[in-house]
Each structure stands twice: as structure tokens, then as C-alpha cells.
Amino acid sequence: MLTIADHQFESRLFTGTGKFANSTTMLAAIEASGSQLVTLAMKRIDFKMGLDDLLSPLQSRGVKLLPNTAGARNAKEAIFAAELAYEMLGTKWLKLEIHPDPKYLLPDPIETLNAAKVLCEKGFIVLPYIHADPVLCRRLEEVGCAAVMPLGSPIGSNQGLATEAFLKIIIEQSSVPVIVDAGIGAPSQACRAMEMGADAVLVNTAIASSANPILMAHCFQQAVESGRKAYKAGLGVVSQNANNTSPLTGFLATRKVS
């Protein structure tokens, strides 16, 4: 069981709701993933396009909502977005993301830390999306973040765990849950993150952009579960030399060949 703030999750796979071809596929994929926490964005309503009721089907499935602050370019905008999300959804849970650069969508560490401090003081449950920076993770813990969400690689890139060495340090040091977010492109990569001891992973693009998102969501569910079990079981030691798994003496060596 994973506990974040006061909430317990049976599933360690969190999912996004973006990029799906339609809401039916998105809901079926979330179902197949077993996810109990899903991210949402916010937007000014386009009255010409009509309103797509995203919330009711998610709420009826009992999944917890995690609004994000995507679009915020600095701490001030992110704090405004957080207040907007609270007013809209009645939740103080927040995926804090501040990425002013549209090409790589890399998070701004200074603005994120500043926003996190203010939002934690206001009683928000802050889950910050950040680079895999162990020092920043410690600082975010100190200001009261409920978890940290270091990236594996740029958002939506499917490049996997490019930051693996730093994720290991974060996992080793962190006293709040570590959720590897962004860039996970294959179930094997999610499994790897969990084997390393990550508390959870957040996956969106890899599921939504698959030719079969529902099957892929199920694959991620199994990979995350398997990775977690492997972590608990304990991986064997990696060594440079071979270590025989079968006895090399007492069979052919002692046999007389006539």
C-alpha cells in the first residue's frame, strides 16, 4: 500500500488523461491500468467547441483527481492555477508543474520551489514535477511537499529513464514518496523504475499513443506490479566476473575416459 499525505493507494501506477483518441478509450485504459490517481489539466472554456464532460465518468469510477498547473510559466501563475483547481474541483491535491520552455518542457526549479513553499503553507498537497535533481528534492521535502515527481526524460518523449543514476540517489535519500514522472515509454522502463525502488510511476503518452491503449495500460499495470515485487524480493548483486550457477567439479573432471 502506498500512502501519500493521508491517502492510501493500492495501485502504484498513476495515469494521465491526455492525448487519447477519445474519452471512451481513455476511460477503458484507466480501468485496465488499475490506476487510482489521474491527472487533469485546466483550460478556458471554448464555447464554440462545446463542453466535454470529463469529470463525471472519472468521479463515478472513484479515481482520485490530480489537477496540474500545466501552462504556468512562473510561481505566481502556478499558485493562481492551484487556487483555480481548488475552486473547480474541491481538491487541494496538486501536480505542480512550471515549464516555461515549450521545446523540452523542462521544469523551472526555482519557480517550482518558490511556488511549492507558498502552496504547502496554504494547505495544498503538493506533488511537484521536477528534474531528477536530488538536492532540489530535499529542498521540496523541507518545504512540505507530499511527494516528489522527478522526470525520467522529457515529457511525452518516450525516451525512458535517461536520469536513472540520479533517480537512484533521490530514491535513496527521499523520506517522501518518489513518483517517476515523464518520459517512461515502455512497460519495461516502468518496471525498471519500480525495481529501483520508486514508490510509483506516472504514465500518460506511452499508453495514450499506443496503437492499443487499453492493452498497453494493462501491460503497464503488470510491469509496475512486477517491478515492485522484484524490489521487495531484492535484486541479485551485479558483478564483473561470472559466478557459476552449476557445480563445475565432480562430474566430467573426475571421470576416467578410456
Added chain:
Amino acid sequence: MIEIYINGERHKLTANITLVEILALKQVAEQSVAVVVNQVIIPRSEWPHYQCQIGDQVEFFSAVAGG
């Protein structure tokens, strides 16, 4: 009649129209939106009696799919 802006578009509406009345006019379900007037978030509890003034910039936000 007064002129106000709703999500950037100019509208001519009756004087003292409330936010709840605008939501009804726009056929927006109240439970899933947030309202900002002149860049200030207006709490849900104030919507029924919040009367719009000439030139107000009213913005409605809703949740959309995202990662």
C-alpha cells in the same frame, strides 16, 4: 444593457446580471467550472449574487484531459 467580456468575447447583457445567470445562459454546469472576473477567482458561494459591471472580463475554466 451592459457590455462585458466572456472568455474574451464581447456580450451585451442585462445590467446587474449575476454569474449564475451567465452560467445558465451559456448552458454550463456549475459543478465543474471555476470563474474568474478581472483576474480574480470568485468563490462558488458568491456566484448567485455577484453582479457583473460594465467592461468586466469574465472567464470560465473547466477541467480538460492532461498529463
